[in-house]
Amino acid sequence: MGMDMTGTVDDANGGLGGGPDAAVTGRCDVLSRIIGPDDVKALSHSELHELCGEIRSTLIAYGHAHGGHIGSNLGMVEATVALHRVFDSPYDRIVFDVSHQSYVHKMLTGRAQAYLNPSRFDEVTGFTNPDESVHDQFVLGHTGTSISLACGLAKTRDMRAAANHDDAGIGNVIAVIGDGSLSSGIAFEGLNNAAEQGGNLIIVFNDNEMSIAGDFGGMYGPLARLRESNGTAQPNIFNAFGLDYRYVADGNDVDALVNAFEEVKGIDHPVVVHIHTLKGAGLESGDDGSREVAHATDTGANETSNLAHVEPWHSDHCNLSDHEPHEGQCEASHWQTPDKAIGRPDDPRKHYGKLAMAALERRFPTEPGLVVISPATPGSNGITHEFRERAGAHYVDTGITEAHAVTFAAGIAKAGGTPVVATTASFFQRAYDQFFQEMSLNRSRMTVLDFLGGLSGSDNTHSGAYDVTMFANIPGVTMLVPTSTRDYLADLAWATMPADTTGAEGAPEGPVVIRVPGQAILERERALGHAVTPEEVLRGESATAEAGDAAQMLRYRIDHQGADVAIIALGNTYPLAEAVVNALAHADTPIDATLIDPRQCTSLDTVTMESLRADHRLVITLEDGQLEGGWGEKVTAYYANHRAPQSEPARDPRTPRVLNFGADKEFTDRVPLADLNERYGLTVGSIIARIREALTGRS
Amino acid sequence: MGMDMTGTVDDANGGLGGGPDAAVTGRCDVLSRIIGPDDVKALSHSELHELCGEIRSTLIAYGHAHGGHIGSNLGMVEATVALHRVFDSPYDRIVFDVSHQSYVHKMLTGRAQAYLNPSRFDEVTGFTNPDESVHDQFVLGHTGTSISLACGLAKTRDMRAAANHDDAGIGNVIAVIGDGSLSSGIAFEGLNNAAEQGGNLIIVFNDNEMSIAGDFGGMYGPLARLRESNGTAQPNIFNAFGLDYRYVADGNDVDALVNAFEEVKGIDHPVVVHIHTLKGAGLESGDDGSREVAHATDTGANETSNLAHVEPWHSDHCNLSDHEPHEGQCEASHWQTPDKAIGRPDDPRKHYGKLAMAALERRFPTEPGLVVISPATPGSNGITHEFRERAGAHYVDTGITEAHAVTFAAGIAKAGGTPVVATTASFFQRAYDQFFQEMSLNRSRMTVLDFLGGLSGSDNTHSGAYDVTMFANIPGVTMLVPTSTRDYLADLAWATMPADTTGAEGAPEGPVVIRVPGQAILERERALGHAVTPEEVLRGESATAEAGDAAQMLRYRIDHQGADVAIIALGNTYPLAEAVVNALAHADTPIDATLIDPRQCTSLDTVTMESLRADHRLVITLEDGQLEGGWGEKVTAYYANHRAPQSEPARDPRTPRVLNFGADKEFTDRVPLADLNERYGLTVGSIIARIREALTGRS
The missing domain is CATH 3.40.50.970 (Thiamin diphosphate (ThDP)-binding fold, Pyr/PP domains)
Structure with a gap:
């Protein structure tokens, strides 16, 4: 699957990009005036070029201050401007694959201030999001699904048009894919289905040579020959999937792109518009030049790159700034670390x-x-x-x-x-x-x-x-x-x-x-x-x-033998369990709780679990993942289904009560970890409160 | 994913293919002598052809008696014979994609009697299985993974050879794919990686025109042109993935196949051998001619087939026999129904x-x-x-x-x-x-x-x-x-x-x-x-x-209100729960158990669950799937974590004990359903026994 963009460090911490001092850029007179795609259409030819320049400088400044997928978005500046110059979003539907290349799109659809004004950086996510704008079709963060989604959008459009006996005025559907996404299997499934389906469908393939996962895979050679031949060479993989095909040699030439998109607008069958872009276009190799950046074009195992013209850090894979200039920084993270993160120890x-x-x-x-x-x-x-x-x-x-x-x-x-x-x-x-x-x-x-x-x-x-x-x-x-x-x-x-x-x-x-x-x-x-x-x-x-x-590997480890309460803490919750045990030991009414590290979550160490029966009334499971279908429920179900037989006089028939701590079944979006722990009761206070309640029967 | 071949009806029932009367075929003098691939190599030229004929007649008779993927295997007779004539399995490793086309391979690797002798039909599975033979590399039943697996086999071979400074005598790795598998995304991921990896890797693409999921997808047109041009036309999708390519126009000509495989044996780079086969080759349209078979070439939504030469039921999709000749029988099932299943009602x-x-x-x-x-x-x-x-x-x-x-x-x-x-x-x-x-x-x-x-x-x-x-x-x-x-x-x-x-x-x-x-x-x-x-x-x-x-849709339904014991039965276990409730009601010590249909398994109806506290000591959950991570554990965890507060005097503080019935976390292979139910205690007797034990405290 996917692009690795777990959210920026900032996002995760809920912080901003350095405050007002990190203010982004010079005057962006044109960009500041863009409220929506209509404003892009209204620009003069020269303003259109000015807009591209302003977007580019905004992206770079934003990247330094906030981090993000700057390289790939820099490559897509002109293409995105051209898309909104030619097509009529949201009537025409544009689906950005992975949607990490949607920053420019966001700037042009009412959200420019979220990139211009540091105090508003957190108003938008790093991906398209229908809750933000009608111009965003989906929340996407894994690769390769845009063609399939576009097929679905187009299918319904066409069925409705057929039912209405009216195919005039139906919108275009555009999938924007590239920058590594095309190596995903589902993208090929989509290509194979697109031609079969027929009807208007425009696949913009952003070939920044970093695509195909860093020049990766057997299709790289034929794609390079396709570029060298100005889109004429065979084998053409898109043709091989039965698709019509156009080539734009300079995918950072906004005029050429406008022309290409105008040609395919309203087309009656699926077509691939292959645009050859420069990832990170506009970055100077000396930008923020105090940092040495090596191997910027190496994003795969095989160093067969022939991209002599690519400047050193024209890649998302290449951090704008990294404290370890010689070690892996070039694709160290798909989210670029902002300046303020320099010098932090490894995550x-x-x-x-x-x-x-x-x-x-x-x-x-x-x-x-x-x-x-x-x-x-x-x-x-x-x-x-x-x-x-x-x-x-x-x-x-x-x-x-x-x-x-x-x-x-x-x-x-x-x-x-x-x-x-x-x-x-x-x-x-x-x-x-x-x-x-x-x-x-x-x-x-x-x-x-x-x-x-x-x-x-x-x-x-x-x-x-x-x-x-x-x-x-x-x-x-x-x-x-x-x-x-x-x-x-x-x-x-x-x-x-x-x-x-x-x-x-x-x-x-x-x-x-x-x-x-x-x-x-x-x-x-x-x-x-x-x-x-x-x-x-x-x-x-x-x-x-x-x-x-x-x-031995599958045995639970009793790190502290206590009584009455046993805390079994999986993985990242272990330090929390330690803190709970310590707090219980030093409470006014102390409890000497047992602390257990289960070490694995796929089988139950029933020997250890059985040993708890004799002198534990309560078993607590902690996990930092979803409770439903997770690990703690297995512990609960074990005790529920296995009670000590009363016919064994030597054994206490007691079955400990089990309380489970973990996450709800829900999606969360950039909620700081501390807030999630609070929400799910994964805190010392909350755990102790539930333990006390359970022991006193007041729960 | 996948081919739909859930096992034959016979397999599921553990039965045989009709007993001795269904004895398969005439004399199979050559096939009967084949104990392993060496015996294929030892055959004279004329015997090789005889072998193909004998295999074909064996497959057809076997299909009538037992059911199976006869059509696709019929297309692969000569190719499989040629593979074992040329390559040295298991030293050379052959990976059959989905492995539903491995019947001929099994016949040639010591398992011919499992197809010749009805009393031995159940000695082999419908897929490759390393437990059966060293010639079987993997258990596979989902599509498209053979190329990736072959890449892994080849990778380790090559790394070992490099470590030993010796690349003489290393085996070939062969992936056999086709018959629909190539539309799976992972197959494309594999193609893209194969060329990148390099080294010996032979991909045999069995193009029976039914491939690509029944002429499905945009690549069908280019593949048809590739066939028409004897493998010379562009775009060639395999070339587009950077792969070398050979074409065998008649993939049912064993001599041509032997020649083609000999040419690529020991090759130092990945190559695709595209063989054009006839699915169901050898079946006469009048075979077992009493049954009308329609639409045999239609396996997809789009009837664009141009396979005029394909005989009516040259498809796995087409049952050898079906009781509904006009309705969907042609791809009604990937496992062909044996004769004895005729007239059975729909599953x-x-x-x-x-x-x-x-x-x-x-x-x-x-x-x-x-x-x-x-x-x-x-x-x-x-x-x-x-x-x-x-x-x-x-x-x-x-x-x-x-x-x-x-x-x-x-x-x-x-x-x-x-x-x-x-x-x-x-x-x-x-x-x-x-x-x-x-x-x-x-x-x-x-x-x-x-x-x-x-x-x-x-x-x-x-x-x-x-x-x-x-x-x-x-x-x-x-x-x-x-x-x-x-x-x-x-x-x-x-x-x-x-x-x-x-x-x-x-x-x-x-x-x-x-x-x-x-x-x-x-x-x-x-x-x-x-x-x-x-x-x-x-x-x-x-x-x-x-x-x-x-x-309303998410509410549990109390179908019978009883007391003391409540049985909540999910889906297919509901009739079992009814039987348990009936048996309890009519027992010597009757219990009037409550019967609940939860109707869904993704949220808990806590209103209904809370209502059980007052007068139920025991809650039983039944499900016919895996217990771990399943539905019943959610019920158990709910009651474990939510006890009625003792501070509410109006309510009984009781929390019912919960017992879960369902499947172990394990893989099972063609175990009859009744046996599985017995194994997991999903029987009236077993459930009642556990209920009695729990109520008497003797558990």
């Missing part, structure tokens, strides 16, 4: 991702079958450029193709290799069926590194709150949820035990998902001085626990 | 599918936005050929593209149309991310018809036991689980209320999934004389309930 994804890569890299020389697979966006997960260079064939970027990546890993496993597939939790949803079929049903010995699982302040298209619900209910999957670096590396070592150990005592019998620790755990480790560096791991200096055997 | 998928289509068809004249979408395999779900002809533009077959189909529907909904997407539960797993994003997050007013949900005797790749776990845990989804025709049609009417009613009182606020009733419900309705015909529904003669308002 948990990058931190723990780097540790995992270091642990694996140590083994590359002796394990030819060990392969790290990233369906795009490696940098966000700490899979740095330098790592990838050193890894060579041990690293594969498959493009934005989660389904392929997971299936590819199953193939590697079958051949006896050791695959590790890494991406963000919400993107893994694209491989749900492959997790069932090729991975689990086939007992593939593979490892899934699940990043950004659990609650976060992410936008609503990238939330990781559903990962346990997804993975833990697939038969045959083991999902480990480590709460420390030590466990995390031990889990990784166990999951990636070479295939020739399969069946040997202790090795996993099938696939293992490891949920990468989140912010709460990283903060705890930093506070305790437990955080290690990737360099230490790479040099073997950190005390990385050895992998245990299977029985 | 529940077809029965309830036909009712839904009839109810929708009545509205087509007045609702131009009402569209039924089937990602292939419509016939299995009662979406008959005749319906499709009448539906015209109101019906769309998207090819085997669940992700596109669901997204397409979201587009239709956005434009104000009324989309209904219908396919089999396990195939919908392919659209998991789209259900989250395009469907639910966007509050798309669309309906999902979920066929074969719940337990069945299906094979392990097509089980519907996980559908509630999938749908019910997605925020914003409403999943209805009707237990009667009346409810089913009312649910459909409510879910498909036109979009202009959105926001109006009573209309759904977002997407609705309807689980199509299964065998237990159909049997109950037939026994009660409640089953109606599609014709009655179409004519408006059946008493179809009107859609209620939202509050």
